[in-house]
Amino acid sequence: MPRIPMKKIVIVGGGTAGWMSALVMAREWIKKGFTINLLESPEVGIIGVGEGSTPALKMFFDALGIKEAEWMPECNATYKCGIRFEHWSTRPGHERYFHPFSAALDRQSLPIFMHNVQARLRGADLYTHPDRFFISSRIAKQCLAPIAPESFPFDVHYGYHFDAVLLGKFLRKKAIAMGVDHCYGHVIEVRQHESGDLASLVTDKGDVIDADFFVDCTGFIGLLLQKTLKTPFISYSNNLFNDAAVALPTDIGEKIPAETVSTALKHGWAWKIPLTNRYGNGYVYSSAFCSKDDAEHELREHLGILDADIPVRHLKMKIGRVQEHWVNNCLAVGLSQGFIEPLEATALFLVQQTVAIFAEYFTRGEFTNRHRDDFNQRINGHFDGVRDYIVTHYKTSSRTDTEYWRANTADQQDISPEMKELYSAWMQGKDLAAEVNRLKIASYYPAPSWYCILSGMGILPNAQQVRKPTAEEACFDMNALDEFLRRCTLNFSDHRQVLEKFGAAIEK
Template sequence: MADTATLFNRHIAARPAQGSTDRPPPVRHVCVVGGGTAGWMTALMLATSAYGPRLQVTVLESPQVGIIGVGEGSTPWLRGFFEGLGIEESEWMPACNATYKSGITFKGWSTRPGFESYFHPFASMLDNLTMHQFVDNVHERLGGADVHAHPDRFFVAAALARQARAPRAPAHFPFDVWYGYHFDATLLGQFLARKATALGVRHLQGHMRQAVLDEAGDIDHLQLDDGSALSADFFVDCTGFSSLLIGQALQTPFISYAENLFNDAAIAIPTPHEGPIESQTVSTALGHGWAWQIPLTTRCGNGYVYSSAHCTADQAETELRRHLGLLDADVPARHLKMRVGRMAQQWHRNCVAVGLSQGFIEPLEATALLFVQRTAAMLVEVLERGDLGPAARAAFNDTMKQRFEHTRDYIVAHYKTNSRTDTDYWRDNAENLHLSESLQGVLMTWLSRKPLIAGLQAGRFGQGYPVVSWYALLAGMGIFPDADELQPPSPHQARHDLAAVDDFVRRSALNFPDHRELLGHIPPRHRGSTLQLYLW
């Protein structure tokens, strides 16, 4: 088993470095082009690197270009980012209308009886006491025994989300839950900007007209609309889908994932939000994609991610409005186009792309900010090592390629395993044969009724996500023998006392506070021992 302390330590290693170094920085001036969450998070991590004020950081932000601003959910990695900077939740969360996130509920992705909805949990220390029962029952059901193997019953995070409880227990309950957040993306970018400028990051308002290359093909300087030039040693492209530096100036090829991720457009419609706040994102399958529901303290973020090859923008908006009960309401909708895939190189010459400029995998598992955080952390690590040579670039790009492809595989698995037949969209996803060898290995192993654990641990397939995530997905979608193939379990197959599991989950959840009440009075983080979990 791989314990989560290891994963947690890797996460902490990905935060901005502390301390200082006597070595001079390999570059003196880094220019981040583009603001928003990606630009300001990168600038903040650079400003808090081991070089401190000896590394000049400039953020060039165009007043003519807005931000996407609808990526409002995170993975648990964001928690470590703020903890690494010493920023308390009581400071940043109210400033960003943020709420806690225990995981994601998927509604309507499966039509298999008993599996029409499931919850993908974030890890908890308490899972150590229910994970074995869940995995054992999954294996028994795969083998044909009629035992309960739906993930929702086994994880405290699912109970917290359903009961509108915050995944933060009081200090006297020494069992941690590894949670994410929901937030207003625009406000988060503004908060990070204030933190970064307070640390000496230069904020320059201006619109880039052209990136001028030198004789070697590197970026020499930026020509601005007012006629001035902005020079730097190294550039970070945070210009969104436009990819003005890495794509347009440096002509880096883009690798599309359209052959197995069909969604390329989205619509966003906010609605008021009052009453209980469930600590979850909800993803509901619609006719040509899926709708998100993200609860903030002041509103609910709603949207529809869909395939423009399967329906028009007007059809998608009508479907979303019907889903929200807003067909006759005068509520504006915001339409967005998405470019799903990645740059062939995330680091090309003297430029690293961060955020949408480097690539994008549709927002199903809220990975966009995770890619920002990981890429910026890798950039800081490279700069602190002082090696910007070809080998360092190759290693950087290979790591990012693997991360993109591993994440893509996990997202594709959601679509491939759907059982809907009501539209061409869902049928096309289920019939999609453009699967990586790794994903084929996961699915073939599961369908052959063999445990995934050995293959995942050995790195033969399914990398990038822990075992519990794969089990929650495939079991939650009901990928088991049909009901008429199942047999009554033997005493050994039904060896786990599920009433005891229910009682444990119920009583554990009682230790966690009401979500909305906690958000009104967020306490300081308890600085206890390192999170110890088992993720298999």
């Protein structure tokens, strides 16, 4: 095995990416005698948005042995069963649909859903709207928590909503307790060895910090990998137009939904994320089609708070990814490696993937150029795979009410080859699950997600094009499925009450 070429790691950046990286690396390597230092600028704040996750965040906390009862109250966190999409499609009956996280019970209902969809694509008049097939959508709709009692042995997978700033503080506390050294300093110069490897960082106080390996978590600035090592940035702006956001909080009512709501607006979409003490809201839009002031006005109008004196935050977003995430002795993690607009809340998932996969290579002592290339290809696959799923929301939209939507739906030529094949397979009624496997895209988004988005948006033969199903096609009883899922849902408790058991003071 090659010699592991490092003993001292410096992470630059104290946002969520920096602290998540620190925790994973500390757990893996401090016991092996490494030192891990996290340096953050006292001048440049963290981005402080990003309040939704995928179920992967649960795995992150579970792997660190951090219980929900500990971290959730400290971060005003709630459970998330999936995302409800509103007004992305204008096709009758498809104005909204829910993209659920998976559940053990899907083993019963998913085959029915997939069977009906495939038959519908062949012209059979069968029920295909995804919301009726998944327990997660029912739990979310009824403001329940996705925590099954022990007497109900079918887990529901879930993600979380959380206050991004509080999560950062929590992770920092944990990382320091695990032995990560933390200091403040604004890096003004990055020194390199003749080989091109990074050698040391010079702060505005004159401190010189050297290390064997550097982790760039400097956010959109991309100080080490992009600015110093000149790694090219590949923009996704040819088919993802949104590059700005405006965010503001509103009050949360008595009920706490276990879902993110994403509502398509005139020049993008608005998120609504329930925390225990407030809703986080924001409008992700394209500055090529809409001014900052117009976006803020539209968001306030959408929320019914035109006259309320609530301060907003305006943000710019750089959408795309770096060409390589690991270059020489530097790994970029978080916004510094790339960002895909937050429609499916995937950024922290990509942080986790990057650090976890890097840790695999590291543990095996794999530090050759070939290993680096292999790693970069894997991470690029994840970024491009997530991008394709996000792009599908726009390409399947039937909105044409503004220039923004017309541009989004018209611009077909920028779809990746995999997506062209997948859409074509769908239109031909081929077995989509088999296509997802054949195209090797299941590890980015699995087949059920593709069935949900395409049938949820109503990319199906319409009422005039369908025929009576054959007996073989109509082999499932939807009323029986409804009754089965209704009874299963009775096992779940009110979301707010479950969160209150953690002992947090929850504002109403």
